[in-house]
Amino acid sequence: MANSTLDRFDRAILAILQEDNTTPQRRIGELVHLSAAAVQRRIRRLEQTGVIQANVAQLDPARLGRAITLIVEISVESERLDLLDATRARLAAAPEIQQCYYVTGESDFVLIVTVATMAEYQALTRRLFFADGNVKSFRTQVVMDRIKTGTRIPVD
């Protein structure tokens, strides 16, 4: 169930939905040469099997008062699993943290953060980094230009 293979129709449909999921199924049908009903059934299957994880609106952070984007790398003191999991859970729960990755290499976590003001970021560092005994250090990079954002993936 989780591993049905995707044919070229599925991939064509996904490519369209990834750009604009308000495209009518009839229109998708024309583009990929299927009936709207067939498109509908495929989309449902793709959703049920988890290929499509969510259907969402993408918002402009600046228009919501969050003009500042930051990229933060965190290094932890200990790789002990319970401590790591605790930190991971705290990071995942913070709404200002848009994305969070656990990585190999010099640092342990990489975050993408959006805030309205640097004061807000400072508060966040106190709340999430300084207050977390297992956070050894963190390095902040300020985003000057969001050249490319989103979640688009090549469907090949």
Place this chain on the structure above:
Amino acid sequence: MANSTLDRFDRAILAILQEDNTTPQRRIGELVHLSAAAVQRRIRRLEQTGVIQANVAQLDPARLGRAITLIVEISVESERLDLLDATRARLAAAPEIQQCYYVTGESDFVLIVTVATMAEYQALTRRLFFADGNVKSFRTQVVMDRIKTGTRIPVD
């Protein structure tokens, strides 16, 4: 036009659409205590004024054969504007690069990359980094766990 202020209705609607933009407008109306027609008009305005930038399906990269996510930091040789712009354009055009940020600090660009194999990544480094005379160095971190992804922004 670009700076109409968002009231609590707008923000409530955005919060819903950001989670699931297939929610029927009638249902949104119930949740925020407006008629479906009012919801419809607000959504249209939010789209036209650019608060809502896109409506997209989010896909599972692993199910599309891209199990590997990498975070790459690039340092450039020269900050000359024409050279920077050329690099920026090349990075933005690469489909494997899901996200690209121009940042202050030790490095100049931060990328989020998805690939199927490390061989594919190696090919990408040759094509985009080694072949670009202005890329001084790059540092790669391999993502072990995508703890939190997406484009969600607090609407407050």
Place this chain on the structure above:
DNA sequence: GGTCTCGATGCAACATTGTTGCAGGCTCAC
């Protein structure tokens, strides 16, 4: 080759959802 099953399809009817015209209400400026 025959034939059976399975999965997918298109069509057409139907259900749900999105859209718009209209009348009315609220707020603000004068």
Place this chain on the structure above:
DNA sequence: GTGAGCCTGCAACAATGTTGCATCGAGACC
């Protein structure tokens, strides 16, 4: 007051999503 502007809800309507049904094609098995 009163008029303009903006927003609302309602109800009709248009567009879109959904499903039952008959059919088709591919593969398994005899």
